Amino acid sequence: MKQIEYKHVTAARGSLLFLKGGTDAALGERVAIRDIDGNIRNGQVIKTSDKMILVQVFESTEHIDLENTWIRYLDEPFELALSPDMLGRNFNGIGEPRDNRPPIVSSLVRNVNGSPINPAARAYPREFIQTGISSIDGLNSLVRGQKLPVFSGSGLPHNRIAAQIVRQAKLPDESSNFVIVFAAMGVSHSDARFFETEFESSGVLRNVVMFTNLANDPPMERLILPRTALTAAEYLAYDLDHHVLVVITDMTNYAEALREIATEKGDVPSRKGYPGYLYSDLAEIYERAGRVKNRHGSITMIPILSMPSDDITHPIPDLTGYITEGQIVMSRELHSKSVYPPVNVPPSLSRLMKDGIGKEYTREDHPHVASQLYASYTRALEARNLASIIGAEELSQRDRRFLAFAEAFEDRFVRQDAEDERSIIETLDLAWELLSLLPPEALTRVSEAEIQKYHSWDESR
Amino acid sequence: MGKVMEVNGPLVTIQQNNIRNGEQVRIGKLGLVGEVISLFENRALVQVYETTESLHPGEEVEGLGKPLSVELGPGMLGQIFDGVQRPLNKILEMSGETIARGLTVNSLDREKKWHFVPADNLEVGQIVTQGTIMGTVQETPTITHRVLVPPGKQGEIVEHAGEGDYTVEEIIVRIKDRNNKLVDLRMYHDWPVRTPRPFQSRTSSAQPLLTGQRILDTFFPLLKGGKAAVPGPFGAGKTMVQQQIARWANADIVLYVGCGERGNELVDILETFPQLTDPYTGRSLMERTFLVANTSNMPVVAREASIYVGVTMAEYYRDQGYDVVMVADSTSRWAEALREVAGRLGQMPVEEGYPAYLASRLAAFYERAGSVNTLAENMGSVTLIGAVSPPGGDFSEPVTSHTKEIIRTFWALSKPLADARHYPAVSWIESFSDYEARARDWWAENVNPKWSSHRQQALTLLTQADELERIVNLVGPEALSSAQRWTLESAGIIKEGLLQQSALDETDSYCSPEKQFRLMDLILKFYETGNELIKLGMPVEQLAELPENGKIRRLKSSIANDQLEELDSFASELFKHLDYMRAEYAGTKETNA
Numbered sequence A: 001m002k003q004i005e006y007k008h009v010t011a012a013r014g015s016l017l018f019l020k021g022g023t024d025a026a027l028g029e030r031v032a033i034r035d036i037d038g039n040i041r042n043g044q045v046i047k048t049s050d051k052m053i054l055v056q057v058f059e060s061t062e063h064i065d066l067e068n069t070w071i072r073y074l075d076e077p078f079e080l081a082l083s084p085d086m087l088g089r090n091f092n093g094i095g096e097p098r099d100n101r102p103p104i105v106s107s108l109v110r111n112v113n114g115s116p117i118n119p120a121a122r123a124y125p126r127e128f129i130q131t132g133i134s135s136i137d138g139l140n141s142l143v144r145g146q147k148l149p150v151f152s153g154s155g156l157p158h159n160r161i162a163a164q165i166v167r168q169a170k171l172p173d174e175s176s177n178f179v180i181v182f183a184a185m186g187v188s189h190s191d192a193r194f195f196e197t198e199f200e201s202s203g204v205l206r207n208v209v210m211f212t213n214l215a216n217d218p219p220m221e222r223l224i225l226p227r228t229a230l231t232a233a234e235y236l237a238y239d240l241d242h243h244v245l246v247v248i249t250d251m252t253n254y255a256e257a258l259r260e261i262a263t264e265k266g267d268v269p270s271r272k273g274y275p276g277y278l279y280s281d282l283a284e285i286y287e288r289a290g291r292v293k294n295r296h297g298s299i300t301m302i303p304i305l306s307m308p309s310d311d312i313t314h315p316i317p318d319l320t321g322y323i324t325e326g327q328i329v330m331s332r333e334l335h336s337k338s339v340y341p342p343v344n345v346p347p348s349l350s351r352l353m354k355d356g357i358g359k360e361y362t363r364e365d366h367p368h369v370a371s372q373l374y375a376s377y378t379r380a381l382e383a384r385n386l387a388s389i390i391g392a393e394e395l396s397q398r399d400r401r402f403l404a405f406a407e408a409f410e411d412r413f414v415r416q417d418a419e420d421e422r423s424i425i426e427t428l429d430l431a432w433e434l435l436s437l438l439p440p441e442a443l444t445r446v447s448e449a450e451i452q453k454y455h456s457w458d459e460s461r
Numbered sequence B: 001m002g003k004v005m006e007v008n009g010p011l012v013t014i015q016q017n018n019i020r021n022g023e024q025v026r027i028g029k030l031g032l033v034g035e036v037i038s039l040f041e042n043r044a045l046v047q048v049y050e051t052t053e054s055l056h057p058g059e060e061v062e063g064l065g066k067p068l069s070v071e072l073g074p075g076m077l078g079q080i081f082d083g084v085q086r087p088l089n090k091i092l093e094m095s096g097e098t099i100a101r102g103l104t105v106n107s108l109d110r111e112k113k114w115h116f117v118p119a120d121n122l123e124v125g126q127i128v129t130q131g132t133i134m135g136t137v138q139e140t141p142t143i144t145h146r147v148l149v150p151p152g153k154q155g156e157i158v159e160h161a162g163e164g165d166y167t168v169e170e171i172i173v174r175i176k177d178r179n180n181k182l183v184d185l186r187m188y189h190d191w192p193v194r195t196p197r198p199f200q201s202r203t204s205s206a207q208p209l210l211t212g213q214r215i216l217d218t219f220f221p222l223l224k225g226g227k228a229a230v231p232g233p234f235g236a237g238k239t240m241v242q243q244q245i246a247r248w249a250n251a252d253i254v255l256y257v258g259c260g261e262r263g264n265e266l267v268d269i270l271e272t273f274p275q276l277t278d279p280y281t282g283r284s285l286m287e288r289t290f291l292v293a294n295t296s297n298m299p300v301v302a303r304e305a306s307i308y309v310g311v312t313m314a315e316y317y318r319d320q321g322y323d324v325v326m327v328a329d330s331t332s333r334w335a336e337a338l339r340e341v342a343g344r345l346g347q348m349p350v351e352e353g354y355p356a357y358l359a360s361r362l363a364a365f366y367e368r369a370g371s372v373n374t375l376a377e378n379m380g381s382v383t384l385i386g387a388v389s390p391p392g393g394d395f396s397e398p399v400t401s402h403t404k405e406i407i408r409t410f411w412a413l414s415k416p417l418a419d420a421r422h423y424p425a426v427s428w429i430e431s432f433s434d435y436e437a438r439a440r441d442w443w444a445e446n447v448n449p450k451w452s453s454h455r456q457q458a459l460t461l462l463t464q465a466d467e468l469e470r471i472v473n474l475v476g477p478e479a480l481s482s483a484q485r486w487t488l489e490s491a492g493i494i495k496e497g498l499l500q501q502s503a504l505d506e507t508d509s510y511c512s513p514e515k516q517f518r519l520m521d522l523i524l525k526f527y528e529t530g531n532e533l534i535k536l537g538m539p540v541e542q543l544a545e546l547p548e549n550g551k552i553r554r555l556k557s558s559i560a561n562d563q564l565e566e567l568d569s570f571a572s573e574l575f576k577h578l579d580y581m582r583a584e585y586a587g588t589k590e591t592n593a
């Protein structure tokens, strides 16, 4: 079938081509579409029957006419050629070079959709990764093989944080040995440029594979790009034994492309026009992170998404939160107080933290300290709220202490210079310094022994 | 037998001639398995349990002659199955780390020999009917598998096996039915998952399902055979609640169904449970546990099936006279799978894209919970606990609101509590239990008659405190009387010392009923004594700053379940101290007067 070209387009709409059936096209099959000017576009069969075949065109169907368009069925799904030479390169969503260098040639090709990992084959991720950022390491620790997204908003410094994590992430007492897969969808030139410069200046560029789709590139290509990127990541992790850090930005652009095609297909919309299968679709991407038994490599994933109107209940952050193993949420309020990194502590969470910290990985008091900081900070935010109603001077002495704690916590624990790389021990010591602003009886999440050991309370303060 | 005409995601239209509705079919070169969901003229619509990528029109389809069924027999405990009961460890051996498509594999091991012990009275000439116990197999050191005559089978024994080692396929008993037809009975049989298994009658159980979690057992109890839901936004702790139940529940058998959730959560269980000890038997927890897994990246249609596959296996152990708990995480993903198929079928969506039959399907599922008198005249139960994942945490959405109408215990998780790391984040305002009245008797008989009134008092205190907090947030704490401030303070102690319970705290992860009651008793007594002291003129601040105050909040993790005498000595010290202060204040009052 590969050689035959069909001329059987019956309709074109948005990014969809409707073709006459009868060619036994397979679901997911790749097609090459030659238009009247001889340009080749890429498409994929998304519905097939003996009467009609529906093809999604990554470059859109603009300027296509029904008479002068030729279709070639390639008899294969979308596949990516894999080789160690991918490192240091930049590709588009279907794995074609963007860097004016030759395409990757390899006998090893894999379907970009992958196949689901057998849950019985997974190994539970446990190794603590030190990012050097206190609000992450201390309170929402990342572990190797975790998927931990950054929930952000327009104008917030999520890119800087992602770049900082890429630069600093390592196991304590080891030097960084991560290989980076960077997947960008619908990002601006300047954002793409920012990451490139960052990778270059931190000297990791040779260990990065980039897949880029810019804001002015075809939106439909965004649907396949993360899959292509993760196919590369799986190869690097499980064939070449690397620990891979995958940064994906911006998942919101991905979901919008999905909504666009769903609407064109006439799928039943659920919330805010997004199709009901958005959850499963996102899960196909996010669940490719992890660890596999008897494999040395791992895939740690940091997807970035901007929450439309800062709304965490919007379907994109909401469904992401239901799939990923926690989330780091950015705060506009802290950002406007020029706190960097503006991590909004209460809604942030790392679910895999519980098994990756403590005596074996960080320090024995870590779990309790994290829980205590959360409890005290929420209590302190209540005091701050009260102060805004009745005035700080009306607060009880106890509440005034909490108020002072809130300020110090944001100013010294959360705020951190972009160049300031704190070890986990420094982070925990700093936490105790701040907890020492509160009297021991207010600290019920840490043990009495830990108070003895680390807390220095001075009544007169 | 048939041919593929159209492939639309997980739905395949085939041209057919004698396939039945509900029948399973095998499709194409890959041999993908699916289930017929509707028939019209010479066409059938099939939902496929595996990804249909690369399938094309013209491929052949073969009917398998039976509806989606599970194999029921020894060898399920300790296993992890996929959504259509394929053993995932076997698949791992066959196809490596990723799940290949079109694999054919038996659910139960055909090679393994089980030591079968015939029932005492088993003899040739005996008439057996459905539910008669033919013999037993020690499935795990703790669970004796009772091999029953399958539902629908009866007759006279003409031959039976003696004690010995047999595979599940060997014939154990041969009977002659009414029409003199010989029927072979084995240690396993097939059962269609969408048909509830029969029993004699429902019974009303008053045995609480104890989970060792205070907010559940003491405040919003569940009974064996009951139905419960755990709704909550992402990260609020649904999975943790269900895992805690799987760990600590006083059930014989626990089935954990991961329906459309994370792979790592199942691995967590697979890696930790074998190391954990069952608090009731002292054996490895894995011996009473098994899992069904259709993770979020596995095919959607099998997700819909997984819930039925799970509950059918649960019923099978119930029929043997066991108390079984099935936790399903998350029923929302199951409902979404229904919605997805309905959407592709072009069925009219009624609310948020869900088909009109959502509510009735949910009700039919939960109806399979219950405490029953089994066909073997045993008592057995299936308790169903479903997590619900409402979009945006909005409980008014269809799955949550329909579920709420059906279940009897509702453990509502709250985002503000979870954000403050108040775990379990079960809201004392939105949660409810219709089983309290029945649980009361058990607590009165086995723990303390004051359980119910104490529980009520603690809940009242919490509601009062919520009200007072609203006032404080409007006009400041000065507006409150001393007594009111003490109420606030005491509610804080209840929240921290009683409601909050970290699953990660070695001592407090499981709390015995006795300890649950004693902690509550002590805190309430402290509250009442405080009230008296305040009436005598003691300032609230002084009470609040007593060092004992911090100690009470820590008792849950400083005193283990088997050291309750330490709780007594703490209490007697505490109240001695308070008595002393009372005397002091009473004295001052008298002098003043």
Ligand SMILES: Nc1ncnc2c1ncn2[C@@H]1O[C@H](COP(=O)(O)OP(=O)(O)OP(=O)(O)O)[C@@H](O)[C@H]1O
Pocket (backbone or CB within 6 Å): A321, A322, A323, A349, A350, A351, A352, A354, B232, B233, B234, B235, B236, B237, B238, B239, B240, B241, B261, B389, B423, B424, B425, B501, B502, B503, B504
């Ligand atoms: N009882 C508890 N004790 C200690 N930590 C808890 C408890 N309950 C929840 N947590 C914490 O909250 C995190 C999130 O809980 P969990 O994974 O159960 O949420 P969920 O409601 O199932 O979320 P999702 O809907 O996204 O699956 C856990 O990883 C754990 O850190």
Ligand SMILES: [Mg+2]
Pocket (backbone or CB within 6 Å): B238, B239, B240, B261, B329
């Ligand atoms: Mg969960």
